[in-house]
Amino acid sequence: MTTHTLAFAACQGDQQAFEQLITTHQEKLYRIAFSYLRNEADSLEAIQEAVCRAWVKCSHIRDPEAFIPWLIRVLINYCIDEQRRQKRTTTSEQIEPVQQSIEMVSVQKMDLQTALDKLKPKYRHVLILKYYHDMTLTDIATILDKPEGTVKTWLHQGLKQVRVQMSRGGIY
Numbered sequence: 001m002t003t004h005t006l007a008f009a010a011c012q013g014d015q016q017a018f019e020q021l022i023t024t025h026q027e028k029l030y031r032i033a034f035s036y037l038r039n040e041a042d043s044l045e046a047i048q049e050a051v052c053r054a055w056v057k058c059s060h061i062r063d064p065e066a067f068i069p070w071l072i073r074v075l076i077n078y079c080i081d082e083q084r085r086q087k088r089t090t091t092s093e094q095i096e097p098v099q100q101s102i103e104m105v106s107v108q109k110m111d112l113q114t115a116l117d118k119l120k121p122k123y124r125h126v127l128i129l130k131y132y133h134d135m136t137l138t139d140i141a142t143i144l145d146k147p148e149g150t151v152k153t154w155l156h157q158g159l160k161q162v163r164v165q166m167s168r169g170g171i172y
Contacts, residue, residue, distance in 0.1 A: 007067035011058045018058065022051055025068060028133070029075055035132045036079035046082060050075040069142040076125065076143070115165035123158030126151055 001009075001017070003024070009017035022029075029050070033043035054071050061070060116124050125144060129135045137155070141148040 003068065004065050008064040011061050011064040011067065013059060018055060021067065025071070029072070031133060032072060032075055032129075033079055035128050036076065037082060042082060042086075046075060046078050050078050053078070066142060069139065072143045073145065080121065111166060112162070115162045118165055119158055119161055122154050123161060126154045127158045127162065130155060 006017045006021040033046040141151045
């Protein structure tokens with residue numbers, strides 16, 4: 001069965017089609033969640049929560065062909081909420097760096113991640129989906145529910161801001 005057929009069946013309440021659809025896209029969902037949360041356990045929890053929300057709400061989708069972009073949007077929204085929650089509950093114990101992890105990650109990647117973290121969310125979302133997940137601008141526009149021209153502008157502005165941040169860090 002095609003993704004569209006599975007999505008239509010899932011939106012009609014077919015649990016098996018829904019499970020197959022999720023299984024087919026689970027790796028993509030994990031990569032997206034991990035790129036936002038940077039933690040395996042949190043990423044898996046985010047996927048679980050997004051899938052539960054999708055199952056409850058999928059019968060309300062007007063266009064079942066847009067199921068996967070809609071699911072990704074649900075996941076991203078959950079990840080953003082989780083980031084906000086974590087930011088509010090961060091304690092000094094959670095801030096202490098793990099030496100082994102720092103040694104494994106290059107300074108350049110840390111600078112890039114820091115630069116991305118400083119971006120407005122709209123720019124960060126576009127850059128993460130485009131360069132970390134190799135999505136087309138059309139797919140990103142569908143996921144973010146924005147016109148493709150807007151996504152192109154956000155991509156350009158986000159790249160410009162990352163370049164500025166990276167040049168301040170002495171990378172360029």
